[in-house]
Amino acid sequence: MEEIVTGKQMKELDAYTIETMGVPSLVLMERAGLQVFESMKKEGLPLSKVLVLCGSGNNGADGVVIARLLFLAGYQVHVCILGNPEHFTKEMKTQIEIGRNYGISFVKTFCVHEYTTIVDALLGVGLSREVSGLYRETIEKLQDFSGKIAAVDIPSGIDADTGAVWGCAVRADLTVTFAYKKAGLCLYPGAAYAGKLLTADVGIYHKDKRSPELFACTDRELKKLTRKPDGNKGSFGKVFLAAGSREIFGAAYLSGQAALRSGAGMLKLCTPKENRGLFTCFPEAMLALYEDAADMENLVRENLCWADVAGIGPGLGTSPQAERLLETLLKYADKPLVIDADGLNLLKGKEKLLKSCKAPVILTPHLGEFARMTGISVKEWKKNPLTITKETAKKLGVLLVCKDARTIISRGTEETCINLCGNDGMATAGSGDVLTGLILGLLAQGLSPWEAACTGVYLHGKAGDLAAEKKGRAAMLAGDILEAAGEILKEL
Numbered sequence: 001m002e003e004i005v006t007g008k009q010m011k012e013l014d015a016y017t018i019e020t021m022g023v024p025s026l027v028l029m030e031r032a033g034l035q036v037f038e039s040m041k042k043e044g045l046p047l048s049k050v051l052v053l054c055g056s057g058n059n060g061a062d063g064v065v066i067a068r069l070l071f072l073a074g075y076q077v078h079v080c081i082l083g084n085p086e087h088f089t090k091e092m093k094t095q096i097e098i099g100r101n102y103g104i105s106f107v108k109t110f111c112v113h114e115y116t117t118i119v120d121a122l123l124g125v126g127l128s129r130e131v132s133g134l135y136r137e138t139i140e141k142l143q144d145f146s147g148k149i150a151a152v153d154i155p156s157g158i159d160a161d162t163g164a165v166w167g168c169a170v171r172a173d174l175t176v177t178f179a180y181k182k183a184g185l186c187l188y189p190g191a192a193y194a195g196k197l198l199t200a201d202v203g204i205y206h207k208d209k210r211s212p213e214l215f216a217c218t219d220r221e222l223k224k225l226t227r228k229p230d231g232n233k234g235s236f237g238k239v240f241l242a243a244g245s246r247e248i249f250g251a252a253y254l255s256g257q258a259a260l261r262s263g264a265g266m267l268k269l270c271t272p273k274e275n276r277g278l279f280t281c282f283p284e285a286m287l288a289l290y291e292d293a294a295d296m297e298n299l300v301r302e303n304l305c306w307a308d309v310a311g312i313g314p315g316l317g318t319s320p321q322a323e324r325l326l327e328t329l330l331k332y333a334d335k336p337l338v339i340d341a342d343g344l345n346l347l348k349g350k351e352k353l354l355k356s357c358k359a360p361v362i363l364t365p366h367l368g369e370f371a372r373m374t375g376i377s378v379k380e381w382k383k384n385p386l387t388i389t390k391e392t393a394k395k396l397g398v399l400l401v402c403k404d405a406r407t408i409i410s411r412g413t414e415e416t417c418i419n420l421c422g423n424d425g426m427a428t429a430g431s432g433d434v435l436t437g438l439i440l441g442l443l444a445q446g447l448s449p450w451e452a453a454c455t456g457v458y459l460h461g462k463a464g465d466l467a468a469e470k471k472g473r474a475a476m477l478a479g480d481i482l483e484a485a486g487e488i489l490k491e492l
């Protein structure tokens with residue numbers, strides 16, 4: 001997994017490295033500047049004439065280092081320092097003095113069109129208020145700039161914790177962030193302002209390995225998924241999935257296929273009797289058919305005995321049968337239960353039943369479903385997604401997967417997972433059904449609910465990226481994500 005930090009945590013780590021480990025602040029800064037300089041070259045930014053815009057804090061001081069390194073390498077470079085000299089940090093004063101000794105050019109005014117690349121070192125993780133005055137005017141001027149922009153640590157104007165824009169912000173082509181990704185670079189809109197995001201090691205260190213509060217999955221988590229050579233279909237797990245309705249059949253098919261494609265041994269689909277004929281195209285699935293609400297109790301209890309994991313929701317509809325099915329599952333489930341789509345819509349008013357469920361419950365709402373379920377608007381969630389997801393998970397006593405361009409996963413504890421892969425091609429009908437199936441498949445193979453949710457979302461995102469590569473973001477279908485998930489697991 002990859003740790004992600006807030007601005008405050010980053011400042012604490014900086015301070016620890018400097019004060020406890022004894023690494024001078026200027027050493028960290030030199031490494032930071034060098035990493036940005038090297039990245040700009042490696043990424044092929046046009047460096048024939050560069051302007052470095054610096055603020056009065058240490059982000060600005062990094063900027064002066066970058067200007068010096070460019071100057072020494074023979075590039076034409078100008079530095080413009082904004083901000084009140086009375087507020088310069090001690091490192092900033094030192095860097096200006098060193099820069100003067102080398103003879104780099106400091107300018108007071110500039111015309112953006114003269115430059116091929118601009119380095120944004122105005123504001124870093126120390127941004128503390130709305131951007132106004134000269135900083136704002138300067139950031140607005142960059143909107144007309146047709147060259148490339150490289151941001152130091154974080155695009156100026158982006159909140160390091162939430163990704164929100166403080167009045168206005170720099171739209172970078174490249175952001176080189178130090179030591180850890182900042183939460184604000186992972187959440188939208190900050191993620192969009194960052195452009196290509198690189199994380200650079202500058203020597204930040206902490207003796208005590210803390211478990212991260214916020215993290216993203218990486219391929220390392222996927223590589224933990226192994227098959228047992230002597231396993232059988234029982235040992236790879238049995239999935240019971242209540243999905244599909246008279247009107248909708250495809251969702252059950254996609255979800256069920258995803259459960260099997262992610263490696264589950266057996267699948268039983270619980271669906272209305274009149275759907276029987278439709279499933280001839282899905283011979284791998286067993287069927288548990290129901291006719292009316294009265295059938296439910298025995299059917300659910302028998303199948304819960306058989307299954308290792310249960311899911312409900314994709315294409316389920318909101319009929320009285322569907323509602324009864326959900327209630328019965330909540331009443332009797334003693335194995336992990338995943339609730340998605342219409343299962344979530346039917347949950348409204350059933351908080352008590354949900355809380356009394358003996359099984360670990362995973363809810364996978366997209367933001368519309370989340371808003372209907374909780375009364376918290378999409379706008380409100382987007383302002384503070386990490387905290388709201390955590391508090392809602394805690395309040396409901398569930399593991400919550402809030403699906404969005406950056407899906408957030410919480411079980412109400414201190415640790416939160418954010419997914420950094422995937423793309424807008426995944427905003428296509430049935431994509432969420434595939435995710436439900438993947439999580440079920442991983443649960444069936446023995447992953448804990450937390451591992452299955454975090455790894456399942458990551459696998460889904462990776463599969464979305466592979467599908468986009470093959471079919472294009474506009475043309476890809478949920479079925480392509482499903483197929484790609486299988487290919488990714490094969491590559492492991």
Ligand SMILES: NC(=O)C1=CN([C@@H]2O[C@H](COP(=O)(O)OP(=O)(O)OC[C@H]3O[C@@H](n4cnc5c(N)ncnc54)[C@H](OP(=O)(O)O)[C@@H]3O)[C@@H](O)[C@H]2O)[C@@H](O)CC1
Nearest residue numbers: 014025028057058059123124125126127128129130131153
């Ligand atoms: N040695 C280290 O620790 C290392 C640190 N590193 C680097 O340091 C950066 C953090 O530096 P930092 O803490 O000095 O904060 P920074 O982001 O420069 O901003 C603070 C300044 O901005 C000002 N200001 C704030 N809001 C404003 C607004 N809206 N509009 C206008 N001004 C505003 C604020 O002004 P004041 O409140 O004093 O008026 C203050 O002067 C970090 O991102 C990384 O790049 C790396 O080199 C690695 C080693």
Ligand SMILES: Nc1ncnc2c1ncn2[C@@H]1O[C@H](COP(=O)(O)OP(=O)(O)O)[C@@H](O)[C@H]1O
Nearest residue numbers: 366404405422423424426427429430431432433
């Ligand atoms: N812009 C995006 N970037 C990355 N992932 C996305 C984006 N839009 C949607 N997704 C992902 O696609 C899936 C859509 O799920 P959902 O809305 O439930 O689809 P459906 O109900 O049609 O099955 C979610 O996992 C979501 O995180």
Ligand SMILES: [K+]
Nearest residue numbers: 120123154156
């Ligand atoms: K910056």
